[in-house]
Amino acid sequence: MDxxxxxxxxxxxxxxxxxxxxxVRPHAAEVDANHRFPVENVEKMAAYGMMGIxxxxxxxxxxxxxxxxxxxIEELSRACATTGxxxxxxxxxxxxxxxxxxxxxxxxxxxDLLAGRKLGAFALTEPNAGTDAARQxxxxxxxxxxxxxxxxxxxxxxxxxxxxxxVMAMTDKSKGNHGITSFLVEKGDPGFSIGKTDIKMGVxxxxxxxLVFHNCRIPKDRMLGxxxxxxxxxxxxxxxxxxxxxxQAIGIAREAFDQTVSYLRSRxxxxxxxxxxxxxxxxxxxxxxxxxxxxxxxYKAADRKDKGLxxxxxASMAKLFAxxxxxxxxxxCVQFHGGYGYTKEFPIERMMRDAKVxxxxxxxxEVQKMVIAAAVL
Amino acid sequence: MTFRVLxxxxxxxxxxxxxxxxxxxxxxxxxxxxxxxxxxxxxxEAALAIKDAVKDTTVSVLSMGPRQxxxxxxxxxxxxADHAVLVSDKALAESDTYATxxxxxxxxxxxGAFDLILCGSKAQDGETGQVxxxxxxxxxxPQVSFVDQMEVEPDxxxxxxxxxxxxxxxxxxxxxxxxxxxxxxxxxxxxxxxPRIFEENPDLCVWDAVQAGVDPEKAGLQASPTxxxxxxxxxxxxxxxxxxxxxxxxxxxxxxxxxxKIHAI
Numbered sequence: 001m002d003x004x005x006x007x008x009x010x011x012x013x014x015x016x017x018x019x020x021x022x023x024v025r026p027h028a029a030e031v032d033a034n035h036r037f038p039v040e041n042v043e044k045m046a047a048y049g050m051m052g053i054x055x056x057x058x059x060x061x062x063x064x065x066x067x068x069x070x071x072x073i074e075e076l077s078r079a080c081a082t083t084g085x086x087x088x089x090x091x092x093x094x095x096x097x098x099x100x101x102x103x104x105x106x107x108x109x110x111x112d113l114l115a116g117r118k119l120g121a122f123a124l125t126e127p128n129a130g131t132d133a134a135r136q137x138x139x140x141x142x143x144x145x146x147x148x149x150x151x152x153x154x155x156x157x158x159x160x161x162x163x164x165x166x167v168m169a170m171t172d173k174s175k176g177n178h179g180i181t182s183f184l185v186e187k188g189d190p191g192f193s194i195g196k197t198d199i200k201m202g203v204x205x206x207x208x209x210x211l212v213f214h215n216c217r218i219p220k221d222r223m224l225g226x227x228x229x230x231x232x233x234x235x236x237x238x239x240x241x242x243x244x245x246x247x248q249a250i251g252i253a254r255e256a257f258d259q260t261v262s263y264l265r266s267r268x269x270x271x272x273x274x275x276x277x278x279x280x281x282x283x284x285x286x287x288x289x290x291x292x293x294x295x296x297x298x299y300k301a302a303d304r305k306d307k308g309l310x311x312x313x314x315a316s317m318a319k320l321f322a323x324x325x326x327x328x329x330x331x332x333c334v335q336f337h338g339g340y341g342y343t344k345e346f347p348i349e350r351m352m353r354d355a356k357v358x359x360x361x362x363x364x365x366e367v368q369k370m371v372i373a374a375a376v377l
Numbered sequence: 378m379t380f381r382v383l384x385x386x387x388x389x390x391x392x393x394x395x396x397x398x399x400x401x402x403x404x405x406x407x408x409x410x411x412x413x414x415x416x417x418x419x420x421x422e423a424a425l426a427i428k429d430a431v432k433d434t435t436v437s438v439l440s441m442g443p444r445q446x447x448x449x450x451x452x453x454x455x456x457x458a459d460h461a462v463l464v465s466d467k468a469l470a471e472s473d474t475y476a477t478x479x480x481x482x483x484x485x486x487x488x489g490a491f492d493l494i495l496c497g498s499k500a501q502d503g504e505t506g507q508v509x510x511x512x513x514x515x516x517x518x519p520q521v522s523f524v525d526q527m528e529v530e531p532d533x534x535x536x537x538x539x540x541x542x543x544x545x546x547x548x549x550x551x552x553x554x555x556x557x558x559x560x561x562x563x564x565x566x567x568x569x570x571x572p573r574i575f576e577e578n579p580d581l582c583v584w585d586a587v588q589a590g591v592d593p594e595k596a597g598l599q600a601s602p603t604x605x606x607x608x609x610x611x612x613x614x615x616x617x618x619x620x621x622x623x624x625x626x627x628x629x630x631x632x633x634x635x636x637x638k639i640h641a642i
Contacts, residue, residue, distance in 0.1 A: 007448065008574050011455060015569040049571035063575035072571075 003296075005071065012053070012068040013075060019048060020079035028080035031205035032350050037161055038205055041083045045076075046116020051090060054306075055098055059110035066240070066302040070247040074298075077251030081354035082205035084251060086119075088244035089157035089206075092362075093120025093166045096182065096237045100225035109164060109184065121162035122241070123153040123185075123211055124234050131367050133168075134177045134231060138213060140169035145220045147183060149213040152195065157361070159209030160194055163187050166237075167211070168230045180230035184222045191216030202353035235312075240305055241362045242315040246298045246322035249358035253291050253326040256333040256351040260284070263337055280336060287329045294322040313375035320368035323358035330355040378533040379433040380553075382424040383491040385481055385509065386417040386438050386453060388446040389502045413449045416497025420559050422566040423527060424495050425457045431529070435459045437488060441469060441480050447581065454579045455569035461579075462488060466586040468593040473601035474503070478511030480596050484589040485512075493536070494556040498523050506558065513556035521549050525562040 005013065023044050031038045045051055053069040055061025069091070077084030094113050097105060112118040129135040138151025149169055156165070165185045172179035185192055195210025225233045261284070264275040274280055301314035330352040334341035341348045359365045391410040421438065428434040438453040438461040440446050450461035464484045472480065485491065494516075496509030506522070513520035525546075526539035534553055539546050541562075551557075586593050594600065620635060622628040636642045 007451065011452065011569060011574045012571060014452075015455070015571065015574065019568050048568055049573075053571055057572065057575075062571040063577075064571060068571075068575075 009068050009071060013071045016072045016075035020076050024083050025079035029347060031082055035204045037207045038083060042086060051116030052114025055114050059106055060114040066305045067299055070243055070298055070302045073244050073247040074251040077248040078255040081248060081252050082203045084248040085157060085203050085206050088248055090120045091244060092122030092237055092241045093164055095240055096166055096233050100233050118163035119158055119161055121156055121158040121165045123156045123165050123167045125155045127154050131364060136168055136170045136180050138169040140171050146217045149216040151213050153211040156209055156211050158207055160197055160207035168234050177231040178228045181227050182224045182230035182233040184224055185218055189216055189218055202357050238362055239312045239315045242319035243298060243301050245358055245362045246318040249322040249326035250294045252351050252355050253329040256330045256348055257287055257291060260333040260336050283332060290325045294325045297321055313372055316368040316371040320365055326355040326358055378431055380427055380431055380492045382427060382436050383485055383494045384421045384424050384438045385496045386440050387414045387500050388442055388449040389414045389500055392501060413452060414497050414500045416499055416561060418566040419561050419563050420495035420497050421453055421456060422564045423559055439485055441477060450581050452569060455573040456567055461581045463583045464589045465583055468586050469596045471598035472596050473603035474505050474507040474511060476596045476601045478508050478515060480591050482512050482515040483591045487590045492553045496558045498558045498560045509556060509558040519551050519555040521551055522558040524557045524559045
């Protein structure tokens, strides 16, 4: 057992931290205030190989591992949680293509996606199928040599800017979970359109939209994986995705924590720095411990994924604990900043808003508990 | 047209993170965080910019130091350098700039012939700015120090470089092979590339003194003539005072009053 990141993983942390500080952080407040999708960040991340970290070079990836990927999301999210989730949601499209795609599909899609020339999205949630994801109402029917999709998806991250969408649809309702199949839909496919864009409380720069399929015809070879195995594709994708969101959450928590450390050291009340007050010291000590514990859960889940071991339970534990830690830490950090923390003058309120969604997307905390309970009971 | 460019780089204590021994007042080097010397990163960026512009250019990096400096060389490779050599040998410890320039000169001659050698202007720890010029002296090639702009001339044999002075700058046309020491104003160093971090076989060699072609008698503490008597920051010159009134007459009146006040007139 080795609790140190290896040399390459450490270099990834160093590189992404420097990148995030110089290129991402200066615009984070503006991206949030204007609800602006930071296209330029995606282009820059792409240039440095950040859009395909845990994939082999054969397909245009960086040749890295999932721990490095988690470290990168964490560091990006310290500077800007919006930028972190753009990269994480993109990976929800690239990973299943790499894992379940035919060689032809891999060769066709991965080079552009992993080099960041194209952006990916993952479409499972529907207005009536959220936590109960198996109740898919989007239908796909085979018509000659084409699949015809009808239905709608909602809360799709990267929706307005993605080029390739992994879409789950019901191909045989009578079979329940086993009647769901996954498909690759491209921007511009006939009958496919982007619906309304949601205005959110946090991660304001990320694009979250509805998708609408109205007699959307796609070639037969756009089916990803086997017929009726779409639910498995989605669930295994989310196992890895949860590591990414956990990393995003802990990036937010660490940033809020670090900024609060500086604040408590410099802010004086009653003639001494706040950092000297035991009530605050104890709270900070607890939060530091929670952050450390969450990081260990994340790296453990990522390590199991890198080793090809099952990681469903571990990823859910990491996501549950990291997201709830992020919410707790950011809420406390706003409190410790007092009135200043509640103003837009300090970035700490943004982190509290950004943290909330990590308890919701890619499976709510309640879903994580269902997954963990299923594994332990 | 291709170029063989060598960058000399040094690992230095990270001055933002390093602690100072409260008793001795010196840097606590043991176990201290380290980083690539900032000026050397600019030298590497200058080399990589040539590689970007001129096909088949190779960029090599040379360093001397403890094995720990391998980490810095991995960073150089991840930024885009092709090869790296670390000369690391206990016999070389405590070398001053004179002995260091000897070691680097031996090693780079073993590495091959170079059209251009780039060094940082100064190392952040020693601040002498001597090693680069000494290497040029030992090789008998032209050198320009403190370069803050450079371009390769179309003939591929000369460089046009700029170095600043207190009141202006000097443009120097220099023939390759040559050595430049560069300042932080030259460029903005690129980040490492993630695919390069995961390069399977990074080309990094560690040489001992013998492999570097060094005569151990001419390196290390015993071959270092430098003796440090004292080190201090130069005294700050007096800052000027700007006098400005709403009109020329008023400004003149203020100046006159000020001169009278200090009994200058």
